[in-house]
Amino acid sequence: MPTPDIHAVELAETAAAAFRQVFGAEPEGVWAAPGRVNLIGEHTDYNEGFVMPFALPFYAAAAVSKSETWEFHSTYGNGDTVRADTVGSSVDDGVSGWAGYLAGVAWALNEAGYPVSPVRVAIHSDVPHGAGLSSSAALECAILIALADLHGHEIDRAEAARIAQKAENAYVGAPTGVLDQSASLLCTEGKVMFMDCRDLSREQVPFDLASENLTMLVIDVNAPHRHADGEYASRRADCEEAARQLGVPFLRDAPKHARLEDDRLNRRLRHIITENERVLDTMKILKGGTVAGIGELLTASHASMRDDYEISCTELDSAVDAALEAGALGARMTGGGFGGSAIALVETAAAAKVEAAVIEAAAAKGLRTPRIFVARAAAGAHRVA
Structure with a gap:
């Protein structure tokens, strides 16, 4: 496992503390995914063109454990906890708002042939919301890699980006391209990522x-x-x-x-x-x-x-x-x-x-x-x- 980003570790500690407070137990793990800035290449992704994003040092951290029911807690906003029984079964699960991005990923993973069962999640994020820096993609990608790890699924990161995009398109209802999720999942430290949105081939450029x-x-x-x-x-x-x-x-x-x-x-x-x-x-x-x-x-x-x-x-x-x-x-x-x-x-x-x-x-x-x-x-x- 690569060395975690120091700031991501700090956010993970807050997410884990929230998990313990809300659910009364230790999480099985904590995963983090960043927001992004697109250096250049805007609205080209859904035209199967070229983009050059890099990841920002702002993260959504997800403390997660398997559970009998789906439970999503967030430390921001009103500190809500959302519980649902049918997450992952259809786009009509009835989960909306910030929790819809998490439920949508569970649905998209099941649709893609990577079955997942209920989990408890505590989310803590400092990706600026509403600033065009992909706060929603950070949520999606953090829970996606968490669910994949907990359920033993090895998913290529480019495929994972498509799955997260499907969650946002079909479940949340936002007609975004694949740039945001690809950046959150695939960017590397100190590099800007050139990506061809047709085949998701990429090159990390200093x-x-x-x-x-x-x-x-x-x-x-x-x-x-x-x-x-x-x-x-x-x-x-x-x-x-x-x-x-x-x-x-x-x-x-x-x-x-x-x-x-x-x-x-x-x-x-x-x-x-x-x-x-x-x-x-x-x-x-x-x-x-x-x-x-x-x-x-x-x-x-x-x-x-x-x-x-x-x-x-x-x-x-x-x-x-x-x-x-x-x-x-x-x-x-x-x-x-x-x-x-x-x-x-x-x-x-x-x-x-x-x-x-x-x-x-x-x-x-x-x-x-x-x-x-x-x-x-x-x-x-x-x-x-």
Whole structure:
């Protein structure tokens, strides 16, 4: 078993303590899965394109033991404990909210031929909720590896990502691609992961910010995901229609210079084509041994998401613009859009200046104060105790 992330160990201790308090026994083990930042490659995953995420040092930790009934406890929110008898039997198990992500994984594992029986779970997570950093995927992946280990199932991590995605798509009802779960399960410490979403082939690419005196800021703009579910589904439907009109299975297969008569669909197409190109260009630059050179690609990605894919918002645009004006080498929104987070690649000496500029810009526009933190590429999902 790989050495657990130190922060994951701290979260695991809290999850285990909650388990003991609620259930009056020791858990059989504790597993943790991280949130993620997508360096570049947005909305390309469900178009079978390319992505480059890395795991964040924020985790969902799951303390778990086998049981006679399904019981899910969470330390956040209202500290709820959800009990259910029929978890894993169908998508109509009746479990919703945060517990639905856990129940959905049990259902998806059973559907995939990996039978699981009831467990008790205590969840503790510090992945920022609503920030576009995959807090839901962290929950799914933590419980998935826990259930697999407890029931003796050896599941390839790429297959596990598909199973977790099915839980979110079919059980929870969110039409997401496979990026988030793949990042949580497959990323490695100190690396950004290039992944082909068609076959889930991947390459771990060195991401050494410190050697170039660079810092990656993550800017949670502290804005609600306005219309996120409906708009996300709308963008996916646009891509499917564009692919149908072009006669290709996915927009990843569209010719580079393809055009459509419908302006909206043409802009969606243009974003996917150019975003895939930006991912490939980013990988080449990083493999060439430099990080600073990807700045312009990050900024171009944001412009494409703002103008062609139309998934940005006032808060994200303010953060990106302020960061660039303050000297960031590149900046972009990250995640599904309509709220969430942005990232900014900055020289370490200028990090404080960029952070201050982003906060000041938000205040000047009457926006909520962003939460800003330094990101590092952390370890993917693993057993902690």
